[in-house]
Amino acid sequence: MTVTINEVKKYWDDRPCNVRHSKKEIGTTEYFDEVERKRYTAEPHIPSFAGFSDTNGKKVLEVGCGMATEGINYARAGATYTGTDLSVESLDLAKKRFEVYNKEGNFYLGNSEELSSFVPVETYDLIYSFGVIHHSPYPERIISEIKKYMNKDSTLKIMLYASESWKNYMIEAGYDQPEAQYGCPIANTYTKDEVRKLLLAGLITDTGRFKHADQASLKCASEILDGAGFEYQEFIEHIQTEEINSSERGAILKALSRCQSTECGKWNLVHTYAGIHEGKVAGILIQAGAEIALVSR
Numbered sequence: 265m266t267v268t269i270n271e272v273k274k275y276w277d278d279r280p281c282n283v284r285h286s287k288k289e290i291g292t293t294e295y296f297d298e299v300e301r302k303r304y305t306a307e308p309h310i311p312s313f314a315g316f317s318d319t320n321g322k323k324v325l326e327v328g329c330g331m332a333t334e335g336i337n338y339a340r341a342g343a344t345y346t347g348t349d350l351s352v353e354s355l356d357l358a359k360k361r362f363e364v365y366n367k368e369g370n371f372y373l374g375n376s377e378e379l380s381s382f383v384p385v386e387t388y389d390l391i392y393s394f395g396v397i398h399h400s401p402y403p404e405r406i407i408s409e410i411k412k413y414m415n416k417d418s419t420l421k422i423m424l425y426a427s428e429s430w431k432n433y434m435i436e437a438g439y440d441q442p443e444a445q446y447g448c449p450i451a452n453t454y455t456k457d458e459v460r461k462l463l464l465a466g467l468i469t470d471t472g473r474f475k476h477a478d479q480a481s482l483k484c485a486s487e488i489l490d491g492a493g494f495e496y497q498e499f500i501e502h503i504q505t506e507e508i509n510s511s512e513r514g515a516i517l518k519a520l521s522r523c524q525s526t527e528c529g530k531w532n533l534v535h536t537y538a539g540i541h542e543g544k545v546a547g548i549l550i551q552a553g554a555e556i557a558l559v560s561r
Contacts, residue, residue: 269400275448276399277352280354281331282299286302291357291360296364299333303333316337317341319342319389322390323343324343324345324392327379327393327397328349330349330396331357332347332358335358335362346383347369347370347372350376352373377406379409379413380412385412386413391410391421392421393410395423395424395425398451399451399452403462406466415480425453427458457493460492467481475550515538519536520536520548522536523549531555532555
């Protein structure tokens with residue numbers, strides 16, 4: 265059964281990540297201080313990975329900020345910080361955290377699979393996402409969206425659950441990360457090659473299968489494939505033959521039936537609406553001869 269984004273949202277609204285790290289009064293400095301201390305005691309690699317001290321004067325976008333434990337540290341370091349989250353409860357805690365520490369930040373509520381629909385598109389120096397994307401039904405959509413906020417000088421830092429790691433084994437055995445174990449709708453884990461495929465899928469979607477790719481996009485694809493344990497052609501064939509259920513197939517066919525074609529100079533633009541599989545619908549339209557395929561929700 266396919267998990268919906270609303271199920272994911274409900275889960276994290278009911279139990280924001282790390283909310284139980286402290287028994288002190290929620291929303292106080294004492295509470296947030298203890299949450300931070302316990303988070304970085306349990307995962308001491310986070311501060312060095314996040315690189316707070318390197319962001320003074322830089323623009324940082326965090327995808328899936330939770331209660332903004334990293335966010336507040338970026339702000340303390342002098343970054344211009346923007347955080348997004350799917351969970352209303354988590355975002356309320358993030359805003360409260362910035363308020364009690366007298367720091368400024370920008371916060372947006374929404375599904376990061378549709379990031380550009382609620383966060384103004386502009387270039388960021390750093391895009392950071394720690395332990396978030398693997399909880400999404402369509403993580404490749406988030407990757408595709410993130411690219412819109414980057415240029416050749418931007419840095420992307422993402423943490424995903426690794427399939428072969430002591431942490432994952434501990435989680436599966438019930439000895440680690442208990443907050444993420446009881447009813448969490450989605451918690452994907454990845455091998456190195458699966459991370460490569462996730463990044464490549466986002467790049468393929470964003471560039472219309474490289475039809476609209478620039479030099480930077482092609483270089484990025486080359487770097488992703490360098491040392492990969494799979495062939496590009498095999499990966500493309502896998503994407504093309506990916507199974508969909510009858511309900512999803514019906515939604516795609518409806519989207520195709522709603523297409524409107526417009527001649528824009530030498531370009532043929534085709535627009536339609538789709539509730540799911542926007543990338544797949546756009547790919548079909550491009551293969552059918554559209555110069556530009558615009559598929560919106």
